Amino acid sequence: MFRTLAIALTLGTTLSLAHAETTPDAFVMTLSTEVIEAVKADKAIQAGDVGRIRTLVDTKVLPSVNLQRMVVKSVGQPWRSATPEQQKRLTEEFKTYLINTYAGALTQVRDQTVKLRPVRAGSSANEVVIGTDVVSKGEPIQLDYRLEKAGDSWKIYDFNVLGLWATDSFRSQFARDLSGGGVDALIARLSEKNKQISGSKN
Amino acid sequence: MMSRFRLLLAVWALLALGGCATAPGGNPKDPFEGFNRSVFSFNETVDNAVLKPVATGYQKVVPQIVRTSVDNFFANLGDAWSAVNLVLQAKPVPALEMGMRFVFNSTLGLGGLFDIAGDAGMERRNEDFGQTLGRWGVGSGPYLVLPILGPSTVRDTAALAADFQAAPAAWFQERRDQVGVTALQVISTRARLLSATRTIDDIALDKYLLIRDGFLVRRRNQVYDGNPPDEPEPPEEGSENPPPK
Numbered sequence: 001m002f003r004t005l006a007i008a009l010t011l012g013t014t015l016s017l018a019h020a021e022t023t024p025d026a027f028v029m030t031l032s033t034e035v036i037e038a039v040k041a042d043k044a045i046q047a048g049d050v051g052r053i054r055t056l057v058d059t060k061v062l063p064s065v066n067l068q069r070m071v072v073k074s075v076g077q078p079w080r081s082a083t084p085e086q087q088k089r090l091t092e093e094f095k096t097y098l099i100n101t102y103a104g105a106l107t108q109v110r111d112q113t114v115k116l117r118p119v120r121a122g123s124s125a126n127e128v129v130i131g132t133d134v135v136s137k138g139e140p141i142q143l144d145y146r147l148e149k150a151g152d153s154w155k156i157y158d159f160n161v162l163g164l165w166a167t168d169s170f171r172s173q174f175a176r177d178l179s180g181g182g183v184d185a186l187i188a189r190l191s192e193k194n195k196q197i198s199g200s201k202n
Numbered sequence: 203m204m205s206r207f208r209l210l211l212a213v214w215a216l217l218a219l220g221g222c223a224t225a226p227g228g229n230p231k232d233p234f235e236g237f238n239r240s241v242f243s244f245n246e247t248v249d250n251a252v253l254k255p256v257a258t259g260y261q262k263v264v265p266q267i268v269r270t271s272v273d274n275f276f277a278n279l280g281d282a283w284s285a286v287n288l289v290l291q292a293k294p295v296p297a298l299e300m301g302m303r304f305v306f307n308s309t310l311g312l313g314g315l316f317d318i319a320g321d322a323g324m325e326r327r328n329e330d331f332g333q334t335l336g337r338w339g340v341g342s343g344p345y346l347v348l349p350i351l352g353p354s355t356v357r358d359t360a361a362l363a364a365d366f367q368a369a370p371a372a373w374f375q376e377r378r379d380q381v382g383v384t385a386l387q388v389i390s391t392r393a394r395l396l397s398a399t400r401t402i403d404d405i406a407l408d409k410y411l412l413i414r415d416g417f418l419v420r421r422r423n424q425v426y427d428g429n430p431p432d433e434p435e436p437p438e439e440g441s442e443n444p445p446p447k
Contacts, residue, residue, distance in 0.1 A: 001417065001420055002398040002401075002402055003397075005402070072438075073438055100404065101404070101405045104401045105405075107397070142423065142428060162416065162419065162420045163419040164415055164416050164419040164420070169416070172229075172408075172411050173407040173412060176411075177407070189407060190407070
């Protein structure tokens with residue numbers, strides 16, 4: 001369960017395509033495949049160079065994520081009462097946290113491939129849920145994405161590993177710090193966590 | 203051994219019921235959060251003191267190919283129990299597939315050491331008695347963290363008695379072999395999960411919550427075989443649109 005959670009977290013983002021209008025499922029497939037291939041092909045990453053993975057995530061993956069929407073969704077109600085300065089700092093720390101999270105999970109990628117699940121009819125033309133299965137030997141791992149339309153392409157604003165939506169998980173974990181010391185407490189906590197991860201890996 | 207285990211379960215159930223009520227702001231799925239967090243802390247201590255070091259040593263000393271064979275061996279025994287549960291869940295086709303998986307791997311795979319069926323593309327479905335109960339409508343009940351065994355629910359804890367009957371230890375007669383086999387199963391599983399748990403340690407702001415939420419969602423998925431009924435979504439903060447129904 002933990003292993004699959006980690007692997008799927010790595011694939012919870014995608015690369016941007018600058019082409020004619022893409023369907024959301026094509027978008028997800030291309031991205032997932034490109035990310036896995038990039039990780040498999042890079043010897044340094046396979047050897048455990050986490051700094052390199054973070055760069056990969058920052059340059060190739062983040063552009064396809066609606067970071068703002070993810071932060072707001074992960075923080076919930078307290079976002080409204082935060083000052084613009086706090087919101088800015090929170091978004092920055094969240095971004096680093098997301099990159100570190102994703103990079104850590106990418107270290108798990110070995111020989112997986114991605115298969116699309118049948119696309120469910122969306123409730124709106126601009127938002128859709130795309131489901132994939134990450135397959136290696138044994139049980140496939142469910143990895144779903146919530147996409148919103150962004151021009152000719154799509155952006156991810158949430159992802160789901162084995163049924164758990166990332167923003168739900170974040171909201172649950174952030175709640176303690178938020179109720180304890182407000183937005184500043186959460187910013188401090190994320191900042192501390194980010195330093196801790198960077199420190200232990202480099 | 204079984205009656206002692208049942209007694210242990212009963213004691214824990216009593217402790218759980220007598221444990222903390224839902225704290226304000228607590229998750230309704232986890233009314234025993236106070237109690238669960240204590241057990242979780244205990245498990246973490248045991249893990250850090252014993253399981254992780256032994257599993258790390260096992261991983262360093264034992265060659266990958268041997269470790270894979272060990273994992274395959276235990277997974278194969280698990281497939282037989284999954285097949286039984288699929289029958290109990292009235293899912294004959296998957297039951298047959300898992301049965302075939304077990305037969306192939308036991309024979310062609312030299313007693314389960316090689317996952318021949320997996321190489322041939324047969325997917326594995328893990329089924330246990332808790333999922334069987336869930337399939338027939340038994341609700342999961344509150345989240346429960348068991349000493350050493352980790353995350354569970356009230357229903358799945360009750361189902362453990364049945365799962366233990368089919369545990370790898372049950373396939374051996376001698377007491378000494380049973381203990382040895384169980385120890386090997388625990389260590390090999392822990393070793394397999396080492397890098398994943400390291401990732402969890404890095405990611406989690408609150409490890410207890412991450413594991414709980416992940417486990418409950420995963421469990422629900424397993425009971426419904428990947429297609430759980432949608433739960434109502436809380437309105438998204440900051441968005442103008444109400445969540446899709």
